[in-house]
Amino acid sequence: MSGIFTFEQNYFQNTAMSNTSAFLEAVNNGYAFKGEKFKIGRAMLDGQVVEGADVFIPFKTLNRHGLIAGATGTGKTKTLQVLAEGLSDASIPVVLMDIKGDLSGIGAAGTSNEKIESRCQQLGVEFRPAAYPLEFLTLSNEKGTRLRATVSEFGPILLSKILDLNDTQSGLVAMIFKYCDDNKLPLLDLKDFIKVLQFVSDEGKTELEKDYGKVSTTSTGTILRKVIELQQQGADLFFGERSFDVEDLMRVSNDGRGMISIVRVTDLQDRPKLFSTFMLQLLAELYASSPEEGDMDQPKLVLFIDEAHLIFNEASEALLRQIETIVKLIRSKGIGIYFCTQNPMDVPASVLSQLGLKVQHALRAFTAADRKVIKQTAENYPETAFYKTDELLTQVGIGEALITMLNEKGVPTPLVHCMLRAPQSRMDVLTDAELNAIADSSKIARHYNEVIDSNSAYEILTQKLEAAASQKEEIAQQKEEAKAQKDEKGFFDNPIVKSVARTAGNTIVRSLLGAIGLSGGSRKRKSWF
Structure with missing residues (x-):
């Protein structure tokens, strides 16, 4: 009996080792990119991190756009933060749409703890606390550089x-x-x-x-x-002046890192029309003002749009077509766009098909509709012999995600369950004093915050x-005066008025002449003799 158990144990161990070796080979072949790249984590198999199965993101293909999706609390924001840090370290400017107001911590250095140290050890990376160069932008009266367009x-x-x-x-x-x-x-x-x-x-x-x-x-x-x-x-x-120049989004800080511009739009959650207006104008301006770049070693700018459903839920068919067109064409300008949302189905299929990098955090299956979404999501990923994708989507832990992307030839990489590295900046928001200090030190705020009318x-x-109204009033007054003069002149030209006037005049004259003894008549003058 013990021999049977030994045989079964050896069989499953050998099978597991063979499966792990095949998995490791698939990951290494699929994620062995040429040129500059950024290590985002390590692949996992059967819930365990596989040593040596490093997952990289190549900078060369970051203009192919991407999607970060997952239920609330699964780590989407921290993934976005990690990507922004890696891009900034590579001198690539970043724009973050901060809808929830929880991205400001990237401007302060993070702190280590046991969980972070354990994760770094599993992933083979070093934790280096760092604050990143920030620029706060705003569409309202919040602290930061004002964004306007005429x-x-x-x-x-x-x-x-x-x-x-x-x-x-x-x-x-x-x-x-x-x-x-x-x-x-x-x-x-x-x-x-x-x-x-x-x-x-x-x-x-x-x-x-x-x-x-x-x-x-x-x-x-x-x-x-x-x-x-x-x-x-x-x-x-x-809408108004002074109009914001999108070139100021593509700045590099004095230490060579890409500037991270955080657009503070926390007060726009209930104003999707304004958010859509701003996003459409920004994308159109970036496309119109940027020259064709062709294939670049790394993008000129990467834009992350958090809570992307705010754009698509209120968008008309014409607006959706405009967004789809810009997403298709703007990558040739060296600009990458990344949508971050809870449900991947929030993004229209026509746009979703343009997104090369997909980072899928866990989804929740509380209803039949949720299960349907999970099944549809699983079908959007490459087929794999190592995972049951639809089941895994509900089991992915916090700080983990399913990842696939396009390689240099435009071919999707193998789907991997990846443990992600932790951000090196603060995983919490800045205090009001810290935020104000960064906003007050801005080199462009004074220029754009000047009110011009x-x-x-x-x-x-x-x-x-x-x-015209004054001239009209003057003409009317002149007409009124002319009418009055005409009426006055017309009164004296009336024959009856003239006859009465003559009679009255003659009577007055005779009265006056009679008074001085000069009026005519038959009276004889008295003789002096």
């Missing part, structure tokens, strides 16, 4: 898409932009656009229709309502309308 820079196409206008309404918006260009009416903020919209639907309607075509009052009313809706979400804070369409049209 309406003219946004353009008629993007504005129409974010307002979800139909073709007729979009044509009217394009007509308004053309009219403003031709008549030197700068569109800087939303009050400029609203003023022009009101002008072309009233006083300027005849002028516009003469040169540009018919103006529908119904369309102008619809556009106005949608602009006001955008204003209600705080868009007035975003240039002479634009609102002021020009207001002056024009006031001048």
Whole structure:
């Protein structure tokens, strides 16, 4: 009997060793990248870290975009933090959309503990506490450098898409932009656009229709309502001067590390329209202003969008097509975009298919709908003989993830269950004093935080309308005076008035002459003799 147990033990041990060897070979072959790379962790098999099965991320393919997904509390934010640190150390600038407000700790050095030391030992890495160079950006009045864009820079196409206008309404918006260009009416903020919209639907309607075509009052009313809706979400804070130059997102600090720009948008969770507006404008501006780069050894900029569902949930079909187009084309500019969300199904399939790197943390299966999502998610990953992917998705521990990416030839790497390294910066938020100190030391905040209200369409049209109103009032007054004079002259030209006037005049004259004895008559003059 003991011989049977010995045979079975040896069989399973040999099988496990053979399986581990095959797994190690597959990982090493799949993740042996040429050029600069960043070690993110080590692969796991049967719940154990496999020594030597190092998982690297090559910088060369980071412009292929990516996805970080997983349920709340599974470590998505810390993964994002680790990636940002690795990119910064490689002199690659990073932009982080901080929706929850828990990424600021990257500006302070982390502290070690037993768990971190144990993890570092398992992964064969060294923990080096470090604070990273930060720039805080904001769309509101929070502490940081203000992000703005003018309406003219946004353009008629993007504005129409974010307002979800139909073709007729979009044509009217394009007509308004053309009219403003031709008549030197700068569109800087939303009050400029609203003023022009009101002008072309009233006083300027005849002028516009003469040169540009018919103006529908119904369309102008619809556009106005949608602009006001955008204003209600705080868009007035975003549209205006001084306009932010995206080149300032691609800076390198004095010590050679890439700047990490954190966009503080914690107050936009309930204002998805404004968040979508900002993100679309930023992506469009980055695409338009960046030259074609071709294949680069590393990207010029990597953008992480946390809580990405805020973009897609409120997006119209036209807006989704615009985002899909930009994601497809912007990688040739050397820019990578990474979406971070709880459910991978939050990202439309057309966009998901463009994402090369996938970091999948654990998913929860509480309902039938959850199980369906898990099955769909598992089908999006490469097939593997080492894991049952759909089962593993619910068993992945905190700080672990399933990873696959594209190699230099564009071929997906083997799917691995990876233990991830810990961030070297603080895994907590900065204090208010620390945050204020970083914001106050900014080299660009003073430039962009200056409030400018240039002479634009609102002021020009207001002056024009006031001048026209003043001229109209003056003309009306002149007409009134002329009418009064005419009425007065007409009174004395009346024959009856003239007859009465003559009779009254003769009577007065005779009375006066009679009083001095010079009036005519038959009376004889008395003789002196």
